Amino acid sequence: MKPPVVSIVSKKNSGKTTLLEKLIPELKKRGYRVGTVKHDTHGFDIDIPGKDTWRHKQAGAETVVISSPWKISVIQDVAEEIGLDEIVERYFGDMDIVLTEGYKRIGKPQIEIFRSTAHSTPLHAKEDPRTLVAVVSDIEVDLGVPRIDINDVQGLAEFIEQRFLQKRS
């Protein structure tokens, strides 16, 4: 059974990672196994320069794995970007929920973060195609979906649980 996927989206620098840092433990506390996917359209360099696996990758290895008794990590070149559905299928089969940071152009249910101190208007307009399921914001805003205060992480976890998780248990 594939886990539900919820995308956390926003305009730049609205605090997606910061929100996820609070939301993940809140969902874990409720007993759910949480996976995350970060969408990086600009490329990334995840490994620490100088570490052995980074040196393998730099030397031209196309796929590099580091494996320990507690963790496994894989870095892999891809000929073309792997779609979100394929990622979920490959890596998240045993999770209860997958939260993505980014992927605002993919048609998964989206929760927008809108911080009025960072931007004057939200990413989504009220009349946008209805992938938006909630907005998390520091001010009142009407996007035609439930609005949750940016500091109410419990409320957000509650919303996600009711909407995406309770039918599973």
Next chain:
Amino acid sequence: MKPPVVSIVSKKNSGKTTLLEKLIPELKKRGYRVGTVKHDTHGFDIDIPGKDTWRHKQAGAETVVISSPWKISVIQDVAEEIGLDEIVERYFGDMDIVLTEGYKRIGKPQIEIFRSTAHSTPLHAKEDPRTLVAVVSDIEVDLGVPRIDINDVQGLAEFIEQRFLQKRS
């Protein structure tokens, strides 16, 4: 078809990563797709502190993926260590060869690096069970298998190609 797996093994600090850094491009030059696996028995922290995916992992996400158009990386908690065969099956299906750094207790064909400036005796004795297929060293040493000079990376690539790769093409 599963790629051949060759383990680069040695006593500590004999230059496994340094040798792999030279060997990988030499094999790539010959047209092979190379994957590597590093065995880390002590645990590792592969991601850069402060980066978004590291923050997801720290916050309790069990599986974290970062995906770009060119690369994908996965960091995953495991309940128990994933065996080398399983790793090869999961991640290296499209490689021509997999080189491991470590895994000296696993019964894959092994190439030992012996540097006399680092250790007085090799890891393998001549009478060891015959997983050893070659020794790469800075001095003459008889382990009952071909010996290749530590600076002769082309010779090592040649050996690996003949022994493990040519029957594939």
